[in-house]
Amino acid sequence: MSEHYYNKKDLAKFSKVADFQKNLGDKFFDYYGEVFKDSELTAREKALIALAVSHAVQCPYCIDAYSSDAFEKGWSEAQMMEAVHVACAIRGGASLVHGVQMMEKVKEIAM
Template sequence: MYDMKNLGQLKALDEGAPEAMKAFWAFNNAAFAEGALPKLTKELIALGVAMATQCPYCIALHTSAARDAGATDAQLAEAALVSAAIRAGGAVTHATHMFAK
Protein backbone atom coordinates (compact mmCIF):
# COMPACT_ATOMS: atom_id res chain seq x y z
CA MET A 1 0.00 0.00 0.00
CA TYR A 2 2.84 2.39 0.81
CA ASP A 3 4.37 3.91 -2.29
CA MET A 4 5.78 7.42 -2.40
CA LYS A 5 4.31 7.75 -5.89
CA ASN A 6 0.89 7.84 -4.24
CA LEU A 7 1.68 11.34 -3.03
CA GLY A 8 1.30 12.45 -6.65
CA GLN A 9 -2.40 11.87 -6.12
CA LEU A 10 -2.58 14.77 -3.67
CA LYS A 11 -3.50 16.89 -6.69
CA ALA A 12 -6.82 14.99 -6.77
CA LEU A 13 -7.55 16.39 -3.31
CA ASP A 14 -6.41 19.84 -4.41
CA GLU A 15 -8.79 19.66 -7.38
CA GLY A 16 -11.67 17.98 -5.54
CA ALA A 17 -11.68 20.20 -2.48
CA PRO A 18 -9.67 23.28 -3.48
CA GLU A 19 -10.65 25.61 -0.64
CA ALA A 20 -10.11 23.03 2.08
CA MET A 21 -6.78 21.96 0.63
CA LYS A 22 -5.69 25.57 0.19
CA ALA A 23 -6.43 26.05 3.90
CA PHE A 24 -4.57 22.83 4.76
CA TRP A 25 -1.46 23.84 2.83
CA ALA A 26 -1.51 27.33 4.38
CA PHE A 27 -1.81 25.81 7.86
CA ASN A 28 0.94 23.26 7.16
CA ASN A 29 3.29 25.95 5.84
CA ALA A 30 2.58 28.20 8.82
CA ALA A 31 3.13 25.35 11.29
CA PHE A 32 6.54 24.54 9.82
CA ALA A 33 7.68 28.14 9.31
CA GLU A 34 10.63 29.37 11.33
CA GLY A 35 9.32 30.90 14.54
CA ALA A 36 9.85 30.47 18.27
CA LEU A 37 11.05 26.99 17.36
CA PRO A 38 13.70 26.67 14.67
CA LYS A 39 12.97 24.60 11.57
CA LEU A 40 15.20 21.74 12.71
CA THR A 41 13.36 21.42 16.02
CA LYS A 42 10.00 21.39 14.23
CA GLU A 43 11.18 18.69 11.85
CA LEU A 44 12.50 16.54 14.70
CA ILE A 45 9.15 16.91 16.49
CA ALA A 46 7.35 15.97 13.27
CA LEU A 47 9.62 12.99 12.81
CA GLY A 48 8.94 11.78 16.35
CA VAL A 49 5.20 12.11 15.82
CA ALA A 50 5.47 10.37 12.45
CA MET A 51 7.21 7.43 14.07
CA ALA A 52 4.67 7.29 16.88
CA THR A 53 1.78 7.32 14.40
CA GLN A 54 3.77 5.00 12.11
CA CYS A 55 3.13 6.97 8.92
CA PRO A 56 5.77 5.89 6.39
CA TYR A 57 5.08 8.91 4.18
CA CYS A 58 5.65 11.33 7.06
CA ILE A 59 8.72 9.43 8.23
CA ALA A 60 10.27 9.69 4.77
CA LEU A 61 9.30 13.33 4.18
CA HIS A 62 10.29 14.60 7.62
CA THR A 63 13.54 12.64 7.69
CA SER A 64 14.49 14.38 4.46
CA ALA A 65 13.35 17.77 5.75
CA ALA A 66 15.19 17.26 9.05
CA ARG A 67 18.36 16.36 7.17
CA ASP A 68 17.92 19.44 4.95
CA ALA A 69 17.60 21.50 8.15
CA GLY A 70 20.90 20.07 9.38
CA ALA A 71 19.88 17.05 11.48
CA THR A 72 22.67 14.69 12.39
CA ASP A 73 22.40 10.93 12.70
CA ALA A 74 22.60 11.35 16.49
CA GLN A 75 19.68 13.80 16.49
CA LEU A 76 17.59 11.49 14.31
CA ALA A 77 18.40 8.56 16.58
CA GLU A 78 17.42 10.49 19.71
CA ALA A 79 14.17 11.64 18.08
CA ALA A 80 13.37 8.00 17.29
CA LEU A 81 14.06 6.91 20.85
CA VAL A 82 12.01 9.73 22.36
CA SER A 83 9.14 8.61 20.12
CA ALA A 84 9.62 5.01 21.26
CA ALA A 85 9.68 6.09 24.91
CA ILE A 86 6.42 8.00 24.50
CA ARG A 87 4.72 4.97 22.93
CA ALA A 88 6.07 2.66 25.61
CA GLY A 89 5.10 5.11 28.34
CA GLY A 90 1.55 5.18 27.01
CA ALA A 91 1.34 1.41 27.23
CA VAL A 92 2.75 1.36 30.76
CA THR A 93 0.48 4.11 32.08
CA HIS A 94 -2.59 2.62 30.40
CA ALA A 95 -1.73 -0.71 32.02
CA THR A 96 -2.72 0.85 35.34
CA HIS A 97 -6.35 0.57 34.19
CA MET A 98 -6.05 -3.20 34.46
CA PHE A 99 -5.67 -2.88 38.21
CA ALA A 100 -8.41 -0.31 38.88
CA LYS A 101 -10.78 -1.50 41.58
Protein backbone atom coordinates in the same frame (compact mmCIF):
# COMPACT_ATOMS: atom_id res chain seq x y z
CA MET B 1 -5.23 2.75 -8.19
CA SER B 2 -1.91 1.04 -7.58
CA GLU B 3 -1.64 -2.58 -6.45
CA HIS B 4 -0.24 -1.45 -3.12
CA TYR B 5 -1.82 0.66 -0.41
CA TYR B 6 1.35 2.71 -0.15
CA ASN B 7 3.22 4.02 -3.20
CA LYS B 8 6.39 6.13 -2.74
CA LYS B 9 5.44 8.31 -5.68
CA ASP B 10 2.15 9.28 -4.04
CA LEU B 11 4.03 11.59 -1.71
CA ALA B 12 4.66 13.96 -4.60
CA LYS B 13 0.90 13.96 -5.28
CA PHE B 14 -0.01 15.09 -1.77
CA SER B 15 -1.13 18.53 -2.91
CA LYS B 16 -3.57 16.90 -5.34
CA VAL B 17 -5.91 16.12 -2.44
CA ALA B 18 -7.13 19.69 -2.94
CA ASP B 19 -8.51 18.66 -6.35
CA PHE B 20 -11.54 17.02 -4.70
CA GLN B 21 -12.13 19.76 -2.12
CA LYS B 22 -10.20 22.88 -3.03
CA ASN B 23 -11.39 25.14 -0.24
CA LEU B 24 -10.45 22.82 2.60
CA GLY B 25 -7.34 21.58 0.79
CA ASP B 26 -6.03 25.10 0.28
CA LYS B 27 -6.76 26.00 3.89
CA PHE B 28 -4.89 22.93 5.08
CA PHE B 29 -1.81 23.58 2.94
CA ASP B 30 -1.70 27.25 3.91
CA TYR B 31 -1.86 26.20 7.54
CA TYR B 32 0.73 23.47 6.99
CA GLY B 33 3.14 25.89 5.37
CA GLU B 34 2.68 28.37 8.19
CA VAL B 35 3.27 25.73 10.86
CA PHE B 36 6.69 24.83 9.51
CA LYS B 37 8.05 28.38 9.22
CA ASP B 38 10.68 29.75 11.60
CA SER B 39 8.78 31.22 14.52
CA GLU B 40 8.96 30.55 18.27
CA LEU B 41 10.57 27.28 17.22
CA THR B 42 12.98 27.19 14.30
CA ALA B 43 12.13 25.30 11.11
CA ARG B 44 15.07 23.08 12.02
CA GLU B 45 13.59 22.19 15.41
CA LYS B 46 10.19 21.59 13.83
CA ALA B 47 11.72 19.15 11.37
CA LEU B 48 12.94 16.97 14.25
CA ILE B 49 9.57 17.12 16.02
CA ALA B 50 7.89 16.18 12.74
CA LEU B 51 10.24 13.23 12.37
CA ALA B 52 9.32 11.92 15.83
CA VAL B 53 5.61 12.43 15.23
CA SER B 54 5.91 10.69 11.84
CA HIS B 55 7.10 7.60 13.67
CA ALA B 56 4.44 7.91 16.33
CA VAL B 57 1.70 7.99 13.69
CA GLN B 58 3.66 5.47 11.56
CA CYS B 59 3.12 7.36 8.31
CA PRO B 60 5.60 6.16 5.67
CA TYR B 61 5.14 9.33 3.61
CA CYS B 62 5.89 11.49 6.62
CA ILE B 63 8.90 9.36 7.57
CA ASP B 64 10.27 9.69 4.01
CA ALA B 65 9.73 13.44 3.97
CA TYR B 66 10.99 14.27 7.44
CA SER B 67 13.97 11.90 7.41
CA SER B 68 15.19 13.94 4.44
CA ASP B 69 14.14 17.27 5.89
CA ALA B 70 15.71 16.66 9.31
CA PHE B 71 18.97 15.39 7.81
CA GLU B 72 19.10 18.27 5.32
CA LYS B 73 18.60 20.72 8.17
CA GLY B 74 21.68 19.34 9.91
CA TRP B 75 20.43 16.85 12.49
CA SER B 76 22.79 13.91 12.85
CA GLU B 77 21.78 10.27 12.52
CA ALA B 78 22.16 9.82 16.30
CA GLN B 79 19.99 12.84 17.05
CA MET B 80 17.34 11.63 14.63
CA MET B 81 17.34 8.18 16.20
CA GLU B 82 16.98 9.72 19.65
CA ALA B 83 13.93 11.57 18.36
CA VAL B 84 12.49 8.24 17.17
CA HIS B 85 13.15 6.81 20.62
CA VAL B 86 11.22 9.70 22.13
CA ALA B 87 8.26 8.74 19.93
CA CYS B 88 8.73 5.11 20.91
CA ALA B 89 8.92 5.93 24.61
CA ILE B 90 5.74 7.97 24.47
CA ARG B 91 3.90 5.28 22.52
CA GLY B 92 5.19 2.55 24.84
CA GLY B 93 4.51 4.66 27.89
CA ALA B 94 0.99 5.35 26.68
CA SER B 95 0.31 1.63 26.74
CA LEU B 96 2.10 1.01 29.97
CA VAL B 97 0.49 3.81 31.92
CA HIS B 98 -2.85 2.05 31.33
CA GLY B 99 -1.38 -0.69 33.44
CA VAL B 100 -2.37 1.46 36.40
CA GLN B 101 -5.99 1.18 35.30
CA MET B 102 -5.58 -2.58 35.02
CA MET B 103 -4.04 -2.79 38.47
CA GLU B 104 -6.82 -0.77 40.03
CA LYS B 105 -9.49 -2.85 38.35
CA VAL B 106 -7.87 -6.05 39.53
CA LYS B 107 -7.54 -4.69 43.07
CA GLU B 108 -11.22 -3.76 42.94
CA ILE B 109 -12.37 -7.25 42.09
CA ALA B 110 -9.78 -9.38 43.78
CA MET B 111 -10.30 -10.86 47.25
